[in-house]
Amino acid sequence: MQRREALRLLASAAALPLLSREAFSMFQAAHQQIPEQPVLRTLNPHQNATVTMISEIIIPQTDTPGAKAARVNEFIDLILTEWYDEEEKSTFLTGLTEVDTRTRDLFGKDFVDCAEKEQIEILQALDDEVTTARTEPRRGSRRKRPPERNFFFMIKQLTLIGYYTSQVGFEQELHGEIIPARHAGCVPLEEEATK
Amino acid sequence: MAQVVRSPKVYDVCIIGSGAAGGTAAKVLTEGGLSVVMLEAGPPLNPEKDFKEHVWPYQLPHRGVGVGGEHRHELNDEFIAPNGAWEIEGEPYTSAPGSQFRWFRSRIVGGRTNHWGRIALRFAPVDFRARSTDGMGDDWPITYEEVSPYYDKVESYIGVFGTKENIPSAPDGIFLPPPPPRCTETMVKKACDKLNIHCVPSRMAILTKPLNGRAACHYCDQCGRGCITASNFSSSQVMIPPAQATGRFTLITGAMAREIVVGKAGKAEAVAYIDKATRSEKRVHARAFMVAASACESARLLLNSRSALFPDGLANSSGAVGRYLTDSVGSAAGGYFPQLEKMPPHNHDGVGGMHMYMPWWRYDRKNDFLRGYHIEFGGGRGMPGVGDFDRICEEQEGYGTSLKQYCRSRYGTYIGFGGRGEMIPNENSYCDIDPNTVDQWGIPVLRFHWQWSDNEIKMAKDMQETFRSIVETAGGKFISRAKPEGRRPYGIEDGGVIIHELGTARMGNNPKTSVLNKHCQAHDVNNVFVTDAAAFVTNPDKNPTLTIMALSWRASEYLLDQAKKGGL
Numbered sequence: 001m002q003r004r005e006a007l008r009l010l011a012s013a014a015a016l017p018l019l020s021r022e023a024f025s026m027f028q029a030a031h032q033q034i035p036e037q038p039v040l041r042t043l044n045p046h047q048n049a050t051v052t053m054i055s056e057i058i059i060p061q062t063d064t065p066g067a068k069a070a071r072v073n074e075f076i077d078l079i080l081t082e083w084y085d086e087e088e089k090s091t092f093l094t095g096l097t098e099v100d101t102r103t104r105d106l107f108g109k110d111f112v113d114c115a116e117k118e119q120i121e122i123l124q125a126l127d128d129e130v131t132t133a134r135t136e137p138r139r140g141s142r143r144k145r146p147p148e149r150n151f152f153f154m155i156k157q158l159t160l161i162g163y164y165t166s167q168v169g170f171e172q173e174l175h176g177e178i179i180p181a182r183h184a185g186c187v188p189l190e191e192e193a194t195k
Numbered sequence: 196m197a198q199v200v201r202s203p204k205v206y207d208v209c210i211i212g213s214g215a216a217g218g219t220a221a222k223v224l225t226e227g228g229l230s231v232v233m234l235e236a237g238p239p240l241n242p243e244k245d246f247k248e249h250v251w252p253y254q255l256p257h258r259g260v261g262v263g264g265e266h267r268h269e270l271n272d273e274f275i276a277p278n279g280a281w282e283i284e285g286e287p288y289t290s291a292p293g294s295q296f297r298w299f300r301s302r303i304v305g306g307r308t309n310h311w312g313r314i315a316l317r318f319a320p321v322d323f324r325a326r327s328t329d330g331m332g333d334d335w336p337i338t339y340e341e342v343s344p345y346y347d348k349v350e351s352y353i354g355v356f357g358t359k360e361n362i363p364s365a366p367d368g369i370f371l372p373p374p375p376p377r378c379t380e381t382m383v384k385k386a387c388d389k390l391n392i393h394c395v396p397s398r399m400a401i402l403t404k405p406l407n408g409r410a411a412c413h414y415c416d417q418c419g420r421g422c423i424t425a426s427n428f429s430s431s432q433v434m435i436p437p438a439q440a441t442g443r444f445t446l447i448t449g450a451m452a453r454e455i456v457v458g459k460a461g462k463a464e465a466v467a468y469i470d471k472a473t474r475s476e477k478r479v480h481a482r483a484f485m486v487a488a489s490a491c492e493s494a495r496l497l498l499n500s501r502s503a504l505f506p507d508g509l510a511n512s513s514g515a516v517g518r519y520l521t522d523s524v525g526s527a528a529g530g531y532f533p534q535l536e537k538m539p540p541h542n543h544d545g546v547g548g549m550h551m552y553m554p555w556w557r558y559d560r561k562n563d564f565l566r567g568y569h570i571e572f573g574g575g576r577g578m579p580g581v582g583d584f585d586r587i588c589e590e591q592e593g594y595g596t597s598l599k600q601y602c603r604s605r606y607g608t609y610i611g612f613g614g615r616g617e618m619i620p621n622e623n624s625y626c627d628i629d630p631n632t633v634d635q636w637g638i639p640v641l642r643f644h645w646q647w648s649d650n651e652i653k654m655a656k657d658m659q660e661t662f663r664s665i666v667e668t669a670g671g672k673f674i675s676r677a678k679p680e681g682r683r684p685y686g687i688e689d690g691g692v693i694i695h696e697l698g699t700a701r702m703g704n705n706p707k708t709s710v711l712n713k714h715c716q717a718h719d720v721n722n723v724f725v726t727d728a729a730a731f732v733t734n735p736d737k738n739p740t741l742t743i744m745a746l747s748w749r750a751s752e753y754l755l756d757q758a759k760k761g762g763l
Contacts, residue, residue, distance in 0.1 A: 059598070078256075083257065127592055131592045134592075160585075165252040165579055165581060167251065170251070170253075183545045183546070184375065185375030186376060188540065189539070190539070190540075192542055
């Protein structure tokens, strides 16, 4: 089906309930605003490898794909480039560098070269620090929410956002899908399909 | 120095604004045979290009929330046509010290009807008789019975679904069949039944059957983004096209009205506007004027229309323009419902918004506050957006498989509740012209003064208590950030945040205390009408848009009648 045809069908609307998934995806493609292969603009290759590994540990591949397959690293690069202000970006990148500092101190190598057990040890320490910061009262802060200027909190938050708003996260992990153009009330999708 | 270009043509009517009020007037007046010119400050709208209702977050540059993420939880995210914003560059507004007020403005054909919640509730008879009922505020100069035929006309034309319920606080209308409740709504209704809280099908301007050439809803759940099939109501897709079809309608976009110009005889003659494309000032002439720019923007235009005859602004001999500003009382909370974790995949889409709601149910009981509120609610497994997993990130330690499983089980287990209550006008809440600030077009801007009274705070407290009892009765865990103290006691939203601001050119029988007569016609200048929510006398717990359209329709028929009698 051609794009024009998809748009015509949508606009004419009489055909909508019969509209195929194909037409919907055609319509979506017509509105797609991002390039297929984004180029990393902030993270250098080493930083990118580190971010990819950390995010995959936060949301790993299980019976469904993990953060790496959802290209969360590219999302994080986008956020660093276009979303974070300079201070946030600097906090994130400094924190990223400190991960390597810690692994070098403890294991004599960069994070990406560590064994999984060693990587977990570092991330556990970082996560514990977030938990401590969250549970202890923060002086002089009007926000009671957890430390938004903490590297591990930031990468965890970005991983969750990037993963669950991705096609992989939505369709494969959360079993979301384009739902038929009708609504039958509170019935499981399988039953609704037969109504 | 701006160049003044005079337009020689004199239209029958000039409408300022293309939203709910302006669109309705355009349809009724042009179909009645009058020539109409409409000024809209924003650009035209192209649904095919601008609407993105079927787009996923990963297809947008910033997953929908915009550069900087500043559009999180806002209404102007990347999913939505460029139809409005809390802040418009070059067009500021100010707040007096100590006042917290936010103003959502649209600059596009159709105005705020492009994004609105489509909640279409009639005011009740008692809402027009506020002072007679409890001694506060004022009565309207019209009754429910006078407005009711216009509710009928609007509902029949735009299409509103709902059910006949015979609830005194929520009069029935002419309804299309409602969509069946979602699982979350069925669950909440059971709890409401136990608590004797009405929970009934909502009333929304969304077509569940084809109507007047528009297709029925395709249940994609994204009404707020605009609807390419025009299955929900927007002025841009439902009111403007029939006006255009008459051949008597001229739409001027990119036209920021600055002043209504009055002739020597004291009648309005023209609107002076800034043509944004050329940054030049132009004029459009007409025999009558319908100000429909949104309550506060309309007040601003009147206040800025100063002349020797009207030194305090047009139609403002009462001093009431800008006064009596109200917004709905809003407070929100929610609940986590563990029983939603184990559900097989369900269709949690539906129409864009609630299939069920709670109209005010304690209308014949003594409460510790006056007036009432209704409750809107929703939840379940919608399309995950940026921010949906923030709470987990904030509260949950750990990472890895356990975190992933936790996110999966928690997905769609939250139901949010929002109260919408009636604010009684008070003398500390109003808008006036800021003497020190102009916008990029050189037009003086509004300054807001805002204060909630105890009645609204008590109402917000009651909302929080009700939300808690509903959530706990339904087997959920109550979640609320509201606190009794602080700047927003009991979670009461800042003024303007519910986007139901109104009352700034109210109607009334007494020209000393009101701006308009019962036909939305200015007491001081009989060829000027204000047909948006500025005309409202009270702000009951019903979303104002349906009443805006009913009043604008009514005022337009009155104007047509005057025109037939040669009164233009």
